[in-house]
Amino acid sequence: MPALRLAPPMTLAVEGDSFGGPVDFGWTDDQVALRQGAVGFASRRLADGVIERDRDSVFSRDLWDACADFGLQGILVPEEWQGGGHDTLSAVAVLEGIGYGARDNGLVFSVASHAASCAGPLVEFGSEDQKSRWLPGLANGTSIGATAITEPDSGSNALALATTAVENSGDWILDGSKTFVTNGPIADLFLIYARTGASGFGGITCFVVPRDADGLAVGPAMDKMGIRTSPISQVHLDGCQVPGSAILGGVGSGAMVFSQTMDLERLLVMAPAIGVMQRLLERCVGHARERTVGSVPIGKQQVIAHRIAEMELELEAARLLLYRAAWHRTHSGAATRESALAKLAVSEAYVASCRTAIQIFGGYGYMVDYELERELRDAVAATLYVGTSEIQKNLIAGLRGLG
Amino acid sequence: MANEIKPGIEAEEVEGRIISFVKRELLGPGIPVSLDEDLLSGGLLDSLGALRLATFVEGEFQITVQPSDFVIENFRSVAALAEYVRRSIGREGAGAPDTGN
Numbered sequence: 128m129p130a131l132r133l134a135p136p137m138t139l140a141v142e143g144d145s146f147g148g149p150v151d152f153g154w155t156d157d158q159v160a161l162r163q164g165a166v167g168f169a170s171r172r173l174a175d176g177v178i179e180r181d182r183d184s185v186f187s188r189d190l191w192d193a194c195a196d197f198g199l200q201g202i203l204v205p206e207e208w209q210g211g212g213h214d215t216l217s218a219v220a221v222l223e224g225i226g227y228g229a230r231d232n233g234l235v236f237s238v239a240s241h242a243a244s245c246a247g248p249l250v251e252f253g254s255e256d257q258k259s260r261w262l263p264g265l266a267n268g269t270s271i272g273a274t275a276i277t278e279p280d281s282g283s284n285a286l287a288l289a290t291t292a293v294e295n296s297g298d299w300i301l302d303g304s305k306t307f308v309t310n311g312p313i314a315d316l317f318l319i320y321a322r323t324g325a326s327g328f329g330g331i332t333c334f335v336v337p338r339d340a341d342g343l344a345v346g347p348a349m350d351k352m353g354i355r356t357s358p359i360s361q362v363h364l365d366g367c368q369v370p371g372s373a374i375l376g377g378v379g380s381g382a383m384v385f386s387q388t389m390d391l392e393r394l395l396v397m398a399p400a401i402g403v404m405q406r407l408l409e410r411c412v413g414h415a416r417e418r419t420v421g422s423v424p425i426g427k428q429q430v431i432a433h434r435i436a437e438m439e440l441e442l443e444a445a446r447l448l449l450y451r452a453a454w455h456r457t458h459s460g461a462a463t464r465e466s467a468l469a470k471l472a473v474s475e476a477y478v479a480s481c482r483t484a485i486q487i488f489g490g491y492g493y494m495v496d497y498e499l500e501r502e503l504r505d506a507v508a509a510t511l512y513v514g515t516s517e518i519q520k521n522l523i524a525g526l527r528g529l530g
Numbered sequence: 531m532a533n534e535i536k537p538g539i540e541a542e543e544v545e546g547r548i549i550s551f552v553k554r555e556l557l558g559p560g561i562p563v564s565l566d567e568d569l570l571s572g573g574l575l576d577s578l579g580a581l582r583l584a585t586f587v588e589g590e591f592q593i594t595v596q597p598s599d600f601v602i603e604n605f606r607s608v609a610a611l612a613e614y615v616r617r618s619i620g621r622e623g624a625g626a627p628d629t630g631n
Contacts (some may be wrong), residue, residue: 182620206551250600251597252598252601252614286577324571325571325572325573326573327570327571327572327573327574327575327576328570328571328573328575328576328577328579328580329568329569329570329571329602329606330571342586355624376601377601377602377603379602380573380601380602380603382577382580383580383600383601383602383605384601386577386580386581386600387597387598387600390597391597441607456597459588460594460595460596460597461581461584461595461597461600463581463585463590522578525578525582526578526581526582526585528555528582528621
């Protein structure tokens with residue numbers, strides 16, 4: 128039985144006021160145990176050999192399977208489909224612990240993306256048939272999920288789709304190309320967004336497409352700067368025919384499915400970053416105490432001490448935004464504003480934290496063996512995936528009727 | 531005779547409150563919108579507009595729009611959204627459990 132099935136979903140029922148939302152972030156004993164278990168698992172299984180896998184861009188199927196055995200891939204999937212049945216807040220707690228214990232940020236990103244952008248929408252919008260067909264495999268990790276929405280010419284506007292799906296005697300024919308598909312080279316199942324109607328918001332539909340569907344071709348893995356253990360590729364659709372039962376959430380609901388999926392994915396993919404920042408902070412404090420110049424620890428110098436204080440400030444602020452957004456999504460429904468604020472804060476703090484850590488370690492921080500330069504390369508991706516920092520600002524301002 | 535479905539909210543005025551918000555905040559006062567007009571496929575609302583509409587009905591009618599409820603059937607038109615609001619109030623008033631993910 129996956130370790131993450133041991134605890135039931137938590138419950139919190141404290142409402143905040145209209146000036147900032149809930150303020151009670153108390154964790155249940157079960158959630159604390161889940162997070163501690165995640166730290167232990169990730170420290171034992173996901174912390175070794177990362178320098179080599181990063182250098183060679185190697186995705187480890189063995190470690191993917193270990194994560195599945197632990198229950199990560201199915202963390203949001205109800206127990207009746209072999210998942211852990213946890214809510215968003217509990218999942219964030221677990222993934223924070225994973226980020227703290229692991230070193231393989233790419234693998235963790237692949238797992239979080241699978242759980243949030245493929246299994247997540249199937250849980251929320253899938254028909255009973257779709258759930259029973261696809262969720263058990265996604266939950267136990269035997270099937271790898273991916274989402275294909277971004278297109279070569281769509282830029283940061285993910286909904287500006289050129290890929291089309293045309294109905295033909297009850298089936299649908301998909302044509303177009305997708306790019307930056309996380310898990311693309313290894314995925315067994317794709318959620319593919321295509322235009323099925325007019326240019327409006329209601330003209331997009333989401334399809335569940337298995338890898339072996341005729342007319343679907345996966346491009347070669349794309350080389351990239353960071354999270355190199357998470358494979359990414361293009362996906363091409365050339366007359367790809369799927370049945371009407373492949374539609375997720377109804378014809379024309381694709382943009383809404385995508386919007387809700389992004390709310391969830393912003394939280395789940397950023398939760399590990401909080402754990403990474405906590406680990407970096409502790410490393411920097413330790414280094415500042417131990418490293419001496421002229422027999423004086425460098426932490427005695429205000430320039431070093433203040434930078435560490437700033438790391439802690441940014442970490443805690445980002446952490447609270449993430450917890451609040453996860454709480455909001457668990458208990459209050461839509462959380463676009465909250466998740467966009469959290470994603471923006473965490474990703475930017477993540478990059479800043481990595482840069483500070485390298486500065487504090489000096490030349491050693493630039494060396495591969497110290498594993499800080501890789502953290503920075505991995506962190507930069509966080510300001511780009513699941514909507515760039517600029518897109519998050521567009522969302523936040525747009526929800527105020529601006530921009 | 532007024533049919534109060536929640537303190538301060540009568541069933542007959544749900545459509546009016548939604549139309550008022552759509553005109554004031556999303557379309558602009560000079561653009562007409564009818565009860566059954568397709569807001570989404572017709573291109574009247576973009577993704578942010580739909581999200582703002584969801585946020586509005588949550589606050590205005592004190593309901594929770596679950597992620598799985600954020601689908602085209604419920605937001606296609608003012609009439610469809612008003613019906614969804616009334617249904618949600620009835621469901622939540624009956625003590626339906628929070629099924630948030």
